[in-house]
């Protein structure tokens with residue numbers, strides 16, 4: 001990790017009232033650099049070879065702290081696993097049924113017509129779309145992979 005990157009991330013964490021310990025900086029860096037909406041397990045498996053003292057509990061607790069301080073968002077697009085996102089600006093998510101990748105896309109969620117909920121207090125606004133991504137569609141059309149997607153098999 002570059003010194004500049006450590007400094008930038010440390011400042012970012014501090015500006016949210018989070019003490020920038022080494023595991024916290026590494027976890028945030030992974031989320032920020034990868035932008036793949038990883039799970040606790042993916043983060044742990046990626047970082048543990050270089051940090052033998054890291055535990056899944058530390059990763060989990062760190063993410064909860066980041067959530068509380070609005071450094072990350074939780075993504076519940078996949079009912080089987082919770083994912084985390086360092087992009088906290090307004091955007092929607094698309095999950096591919098075939099490769100299970102999650103894609104970000106810009107969307108004006110605040111512009112949604114919600115008059116029917118007048119008088120309600122809205123805590124979260126998420127836009128989750130599902131289908132097949134363009135890369136997988138090309139592969140399916142070529143007949144390389146079967147149209148039957150992973151998500152349907154275990155139902």
Ligand SMILES: [Zn+2]
Pocket residue numbers: 096097098099100101132133134135136137
């Ligand atoms: Zn795909």
Ligand SMILES: [Zn+2]
Pocket residue numbers: 037085087091092093103104
């Ligand atoms: Zn995202």
